[in-house]
Amino acid sequence: MGFMNIGIGGFVLSVAAGVMFWGIAQAEPLPQRWVSAGGSISEWVVELGGESKLVGVDTTSQHPAALRELPSIGYQRQLAAEGILALKPDLLLGSDEMGPPPVLAQLQAAGVDIERVSVSPQLPALQANLQRIGQLLGDTKGAQSVFDAYQQRLQRQQQWVSQAQAHEAAPTVLLLLGHSGGSPMAGGVDTSADWLIKQAGGINLASHQGYKALSSEALVGLDPQVIVIADRSLEGEQAKQALLKQNPGLAATRAARHGRLIGLDPTLLVGGLGPRLPDGLAALSAAFYPESQPLTADAKLTP
Amino acid sequence: MNLVVKPRPLLIALGVLLLCAFSLSLALGPVSLSLADTAKALLNLLGFPVAGAEQAQLIIEQIRMPRSLLGAAVGCVLALCGVAMQGLFRNPLADPGLVGVSSGAALGAAVAIVGGAMLGGIPAAISPYLLSVCAFAGGLLVTAMVYRLGRRDGVTHVGTMLLAGIALTALAGAAIGLFTYLADDATLRTLTFWNLGSLNGASYPRLWPLLVVTLGVGLWLPRRASALNALLLGESEARHLGIEVERVKRELVLCTALGVGAAVAAAGMIGFIGLVVPHLVRLLAGPDHRLLLPASALAGASLLLFADLLARLVLAPAELPIGIVTALIGAPFFLYLLLRGRA
Numbered sequence: 084m085g086f087m088n089i090g091i092g093g094f095v096l097s098v099a100a101g102v103m104f105w106g107i108a109q110a111e112p113l114p115q116r117w118v119s120a121g122g123s124i125s126e127w128v129v130e131l132g133g134e135s136k137l138v139g140v141d142t143t144s145q146h147p148a149a150l151r152e153l154p155s156i157g158y159q160r161q162l163a164a165e166g167i168l169a170l171k172p173d174l175l176l177g178s179d180e181m182g183p184p185p186v187l188a189q190l191q192a193a194g195v196d197i198e199r200v201s202v203s204p205q206l207p208a209l210q211a212n213l214q215r216i217g218q219l220l221g222d223t224k225g226a227q228s229v230f231d232a233y234q235q236r237l238q239r240q241q242q243w244v245s246q247a248q249a250h251e252a253a254p255t256v257l258l259l260l261g262h263s264g265g266s267p268m269a270g271g272v273d274t275s276a277d278w279l280i281k282q283a284g285g286i287n288l289a290s291h292q293g294y295k296a297l298s299s300e301a302l303v304g305l306d307p308q309v310i311v312i313a314d315r316s317l318e319g320e321q322a323k324q325a326l327l328k329q330n331p332g333l334a335a336t337r338a339a340r341h342g343r344l345i346g347l348d349p350t351l352l353v354g355g356l357g358p359r360l361p362d363g364l365a366a367l368s369a370a371f372y373p374e375s376q377p378l379t380a381d382a383k384l385t386p
Numbered sequence: 387m388n389l390v391v392k393p394r395p396l397l398i399a400l401g402v403l404l405l406c407a408f409s410l411s412l413a414l415g416p417v418s419l420s421l422a423d424t425a426k427a428l429l430n431l432l433g434f435p436v437a438g439a440e441q442a443q444l445i446i447e448q449i450r451m452p453r454s455l456l457g458a459a460v461g462c463v464l465a466l467c468g469v470a471m472q473g474l475f476r477n478p479l480a481d482p483g484l485v486g487v488s489s490g491a492a493l494g495a496a497v498a499i500v501g502g503a504m505l506g507g508i509p510a511a512i513s514p515y516l517l518s519v520c521a522f523a524g525g526l527l528v529t530a531m532v533y534r535l536g537r538r539d540g541v542t543h544v545g546t547m548l549l550a551g552i553a554l555t556a557l558a559g560a561a562i563g564l565f566t567y568l569a570d571d572a573t574l575r576t577l578t579f580w581n582l583g584s585l586n587g588a589s590y591p592r593l594w595p596l597l598v599v600t601l602g603v604g605l606w607l608p609r610r611a612s613a614l615n616a617l618l619l620g621e622s623e624a625r626h627l628g629i630e631v632e633r634v635k636r637e638l639v640l641c642t643a644l645g646v647g648a649a650v651a652a653a654g655m656i657g658f659i660g661l662v663v664p665h666l667v668r669l670l671a672g673p674d675h676r677l678l679l680p681a682s683a684l685a686g687a688s689l690l691l692f693a694d695l696l697a698r699l700v701l702a703p704a705e706l707p708i709g710i711v712t713a714l715i716g717a718p719f720f721l722y723l724l725l726r727g728r729a
Contacts, residue, residue, distance in 0.1 A: 160579070169417040
């Protein structure tokens with residue numbers, strides 16, 4: 084604990100020093116007290132060095148863990164005007180999902196700047212978001228370089244997948260949500276699950292729209308080669324064996340027989356392109372193509 | 387019941403209680419304002435311009451005042467409709483949901499929330515209004531069907547109406563379930579929160595329709611107090627006493643549909659007020675509707691304001707849905723009443 088405190092304290096100090104430097108360089112006053120609503124948005128704020136400015140976050144902001152210590156303003160679609168005003172923020176940063184509209188109007192009338200950024204999983208949208216957050220932090224250059232590095236990692240990811248596909252066939256995949264109790268929900272087309280599977284080089288077997296419950300029989304019928312389970316608790320062999328015992332349908336699939344059940348942090352499925360996404364994709368694709376050398380964070384683009 | 391209090395002291399005490407609840411609701415919130423600032427803001431609000439305290443002024447005028455008015459109106463109208471329903475069904479367990487108005491409103495809301503999202507998103511500016519209108523219309527529609535099903539040969543059978551209400555509530559539940567199945571994660575959460583009710587985000591433009599309905603119901607129902615008293619004896623006895631029973635029934639159902647419909651449309655589903663408040667007041671005031679109606683209106687408004695204070699203060703800066711608070715207070719109290727009656 085002590086080490087962590089020192090670590091965070093040092094980080095805060097260095098960010099504060101950076102902020103002071105930029106404050107001198109720029110004439111326009113920057114917002115100093117931020118409230119952020121939206122998991123990946125808060126994560127990006129921290130990633131761009133704005134953690135010390137956050138005075139409150141919503142319930143979806145769970146990463147990094149230090150954010151959970153901040154006052155919670157509740158769920159991003161059900162914000163309460165007075166609760167947020169009590170934090171005396173200069174800025175409320177959130178996504179298009181933030182609401183309800185009357186509360187946002189009240190906050191604006193009380194002099195809180197409201198910034199909405201897009202959560203669509205598109206690189207141009209992400210670039211615009213990071214530019215905006217960078218401007219508000221007074222560090223557009225830093226934001227640009229973070230974006231460039233991110234874009235490169237996603238490019239390397241795609242390159243890696245096409246190289247791997249030259250040696251191994253793409254596996255068929257299902258991504259399941261909520262395995263505990265009842266039938267699991269499979270991510271179909273037009274979901275972030277589908278997008279993740281494709282980016283990691285898999286073939287999504289679910290052809291329905293959105294997330295729908297899948298019966299055991301349908302699961303056996305589809306017989307995926309790999310099953311991704313969006314649940315943080317699914318770590319270690321024991322948890323997997325217990326899961327298979329509860330779900331005979333799941334145990335009968337090729338994925339289970341060949342030990343290809345993969346746990347995935349479910350927060351990667353919400354909020355668009357987050358900073359932890361490249362690592363998550365690399366881990367997924369390493370499991371999809373076990374015979375290829377896994378992609379590491381510092382791998383270089385091969386020409 | 388030997389706990390009966392004299393009418394005038396009771397009404398005065400409840401009036402003072404409501405005044406306290408309303409003042410506290412204006413004075414307290416997650417933003418702590420000094421007493422001086424609060425006083426200045428209130429003076430400004432009453433038309434005596436005082437300089438300073440702009441922040442307090444804004445919070446009290448634009449956030450706490452509409453919210454308190456909404457809470458008072460919702461509590462008042464729910465309690466009044468609860469009295470009307472318990473009188474109509476001659477059953478102390480009746481609540482306004484019995485005639486299908488709540489489930490109808492919930493269905494309307496589900497159509498607006500899920501349907502709106504499936505049609506590719508209604509513009510954010512009009513979606514709250516659409517939700518309110520759909521909830522109100524749904525409540526009215528289902529209540530009209532329940533009333534129609536209860537009528538045979540020009541006579542409304544209260545027992546049939548009760549069963550029809552149960553059946554249509556189940557049917558509406560099935561339809562809501564279907565919408566829940568079709569909803570994506572985000573709309574599902576919106577729907578869930580709506581079902582728990584909230585006074586959050588109250589604003590004057592959305593407040594007026596409810597205030598008008600509350601005023602109408604609050605003025606109309608007390609005029610039917612003696613008819614409700616007569617109904618306590620039974621329908622044929624009431625008829626012999628010269629009450630136009632069919633007309634009174636129609637009016638009670640209409641008042642409930644309008645009142646609860648408007649309350650639910652403005653604040654979502656808020657349970658237990660309509661059930662518990664008339665009970666509580668009956669303990670103090672006895673069964674005479676001439677006292678029961680105004681006393682319940684005052685008590686309902688006060689109770690909802692106190693519940694809302696808890697809802698916004700307990701988890702500040704986040705906020706608890708008020709339906710959770712009213713159920714947490716209401717359900718144990720209801721159990722207490724049941725056990726007390728048995729002893």
